Amino acid sequence: MAHAELDRLQACLNFALDTFRKELDNSHLPPLSQHSPVEHPLDDPTTYLPSTALFEARRLSLACLGELKNLIQSPLDRRMEDRYSGYGVASTDTLIKTGIIDYLSGVPNPSQGVPVTELALKFELDSQKLVPILRCCAANGWVRETSDSSFALNRCARTFIEGHAGRRMAFSMPGFMSMIETIPHWVAESDWKFSHSPEQTAFQIAFKTPLMAFSWIVKNPEVLIPIANHLQVAGDMSTPTIVADYPWEQLETPVIVDCGGGEGGLVSAILDAHPSFRAIVQDMENVVALTSSIMEERRPRDIESGVLNVEAHNLFQPQQRIGNEYSFILRHIMHDWPDKEAATILGHVARALGPKSKILLIDMVNIPNVDATATPSVESFLMHSDAKRRDYSIPSHFGSASKLVAAYSMHMLSMMNGCERSLREWETLVGGCGLRITNVYPLRDHSAIIECELDTGMKGKL
Ligand SMILES: C[S@@+](CC[C@H](N)C(=O)[O-])C[C@H]1O[C@@H](n2cnc3c(N)ncnc32)[C@H](O)[C@@H]1O
Structure with a gap:
């Protein structure tokens, strides 16, 4: 008997795994083993960047496995x-x-x-x-x-x-689980069910505080460093692909400003790969104290020569680095904030731009997981394969393989009323700030680089 969905998913999984195996060999990587006492290069995206084909084959394999599990497992289980x-x-x-x-x-x-x-x-x-x-x-x-x-x-x-990436991410904030448990109440019956304010979320209910999450964190020093470490690893996971997959040499501005740049890991990696740039890390006062000490230890010469600066800057204040000298990075910033606050932040950066400046928004693009049998990304991945005409039943954002994007979006929602935005939502936000999207660079990661510049058609309307 034909079992249409099962057959299609099985065929897709076989194809994805065959490709994955071939790409492991092409990349001269050892076989994967759960019994091995050593890490596999693929285990740590902060230090190893897979080829695009290997990244795609892995993602498609995981998507098929997830869809198969959803198909086969009992819903009660x-x-x-x-x-x-x-x-x-x-x-x-x-x-x-x-x-x-x-x-x-x-x-x-x-x-x-x-x-x-x-x-x-x-x-x-x-x-x-x-x-x-x-x-x-x-x-x-x-x-x-x-x-x-x-x-x-x-x-x-x-x-x-100890010393490995997952360890730095393995902190748990007391109260985190109760915030998650509070979500149904917050969404369905609380006085804030229609509020979009970052001060009226599941976070404030669970933590019994009027403070916005970031303000609460800086007032609680015992969580500040573990959270900074956690965020740094979350950022480091996309650093190699950001450095490799954006055409940095085409940037016409000599200085890169990383707004809300945390511990400064991203600009460090960009400076290592492109020493002709200068860079500035901006963040909140309490955070830049930590960033300065890290950078003074790791890049003393860059700090001394002024190649790298660390400065306090509030995202909600006008940007003081103005004109053609500067391009701006905002990695994992916009997803923290609801639309109103995100537009204020982006508006301040937009007003500082010169005609040559770019803004690089580095965040997830939350492609709706629409039921699809042939999506652009799966299609392009399959383009050169014999199997390209088959019907694969993989949702447009790789179904279960995008669980992390969905979970991040829920996390941003419950902490700050933020979210991971779809491309349409990015266009609305960017356009509303007098900018236009010039390119979207997919990364070998869950995020993308949304490159923006001044929309000259909007001159004088900012
Ligand atoms: C999710 S982290 C991203 C850090 C960094 N961009 C990265 O990718 O690793 C958000 C950052 O925004 C900073 N931040 C939050 N509110 C801010 C504000 N009002 N002004 C400046 N920075 C702020 C936080 O301190 C934190 O470093």
């Missing part, structure tokens, strides 16, 4: 899995907090597995609690149970070892 997904996060957090991750990575034979009794003794913990926690991690693919109640790290969990 999926509902239960969703409901209990927080336990997966709590389990890995526990392994990090107790020191078990670092211990498992440091044993003489990390693939062999350590009995839970040894872990309990070493860390003065209750083995009855450790077994379900470690089994939950195993079910989520972070550890392996090598024999009954003995556990070894999987390759992927190595990202949680």
